[in-house]
Amino acid sequence: MPFHFEHCSFGYRRGRPVLADLSLRVGSGHVALLGPNGAGKSTLMSLAATTERPWSGRVVLDGLGTDNRADLRAWRRRVGWMPQNITAVPGLTVREQVAYAGWLKGLSRDSAWTASLGALSLVNLTEKADVPSGELSGGQMRRVGIAEALVHDADVVLMDEPTAGLDPVQYGVLRDLMAGLSDRVRFLIATHDSRDLADLYTTVIVMSGGEVRFHGDMASFLDHAPGGGEPHRRAEDAYRVLSGAEG
Numbered sequence: 001m002p003f004h005f006e007h008c009s010f011g012y013r014r015g016r017p018v019l020a021d022l023s024l025r026v027g028s029g030h031v032a033l034l035g036p037n038g039a040g041k042s043t044l045m046s047l048a049a050t051t052e053r054p055w056s057g058r059v060v061l062d063g064l065g066t067d068n069r070a071d072l073r074a075w076r077r078r079v080g081w082m083p084q085n086i087t088a089v090p091g092l093t094v095r096e097q098v099a100y101a102g103w104l105k106g107l108s109r110d111s112a113w114t115a116s117l118g119a120l121s122l123v124n125l126t127e128k129a130d131v132p133s134g135e136l137s138g139g140q141m142r143r144v145g146i147a148e149a150l151v152h153d154a155d156v157v158l159m160d161e162p163t164a165g166l167d168p169v170q171y172g173v174l175r176d177l178m179a180g181l182s183d184r185v186r187f188l189i190a191t192h193d194s195r196d197l198a199d200l201y202t203t204v205i206v207m208s209g210g211e212v213r214f215h216g217d218m219a220s221f222l223d224h225a226p227g228g229g230e231p232h233r234r235a236e237d238a239y240r241v242l243s244g245a246e247g
């Protein structure tokens with residue numbers, strides 16, 4: 001049971017909370033975080049990644065708490081984080097950027113350097129290792145972000161729209177990677193991508209307006225689809241109903 005959000009409130013402007021007194025215990029397995037634009041998905045993930053701190057309440061990860069500064073180092077060591085916007089670090093090659101991310105998460109310099117190549121190979125980017133990261137395309141840069149999230153062998157990996165902008169081949173690489181890592185890594189992924197939703201994820205959370213509208217296993221999620229049909233079509237229908245876009 002990785003994350004427990006306990007009465008979390010947070011916003012970007014004083015007096016305007018995006019999340020208000022939100023409590024949520026995120027289940028194990030691969031979790032898909034769904035919701036319309038502005039629902040609060042990235043905000044929730046930023047709290048779990050500790051890049052933002054709740055105004056009140058706390059997030060707990062297996063006994064570590066965001067309200068305890070002494071826990072944050074261990075927390076970041078356990079959690080891999082890919083934010084929505086991945087930026088190139090000026091002056092660094094792709095491999096150096098990924099190694100730097102590993103070093104920031106607590107790997108030694110040598111381990112980070114070795115692990116960076118392994119992480120780049122996972123996302124099929126080995127051939128770009130020595131290219132300045134500023135020269136990559138948007139989709140390639142997303143794969144650098146995924147490599148940064150995976151470089152230090154975290155056991156919980158948070159990714160904010162990892163498939164956005166990936167071409168079909170690289171989408172397949174990521175899908176297979178997630179399926180292949182399912183024994184040792186738990187993923188919490190904010191996504192608008194309904195492809196393979198039913199196959200890849202065990203749990204679904206639907207947010208809207210800063211609130212959790214649904215949290216349950218995949219079968220219960222799909223049960224909200226009014227008709228039958230292909231799993232990916234049912235996932236879209238269930239999402240429409242649960243997010244309030246329909247029904």
Ligand SMILES: Nc1ncnc2c1ncn2[C@@H]1O[C@H](COP(=O)(O)OP(=O)(O)OP(=O)(O)O)[C@@H](O)[C@H]1O
Pocket residue numbers: 012013018035036037038039040041042043044084
């Ligand atoms: N840096 C910021 N400063 C001010 N407001 C912000 C900031 N980031 C997000 N918000 C606001 O917080 C609310 C939730 O945004 P958030 O990015 O968490 O939604 P989301 O569900 O991830 O949306 P999307 O699917 O578009 O990525 C929105 O109203 C948004 O305008």
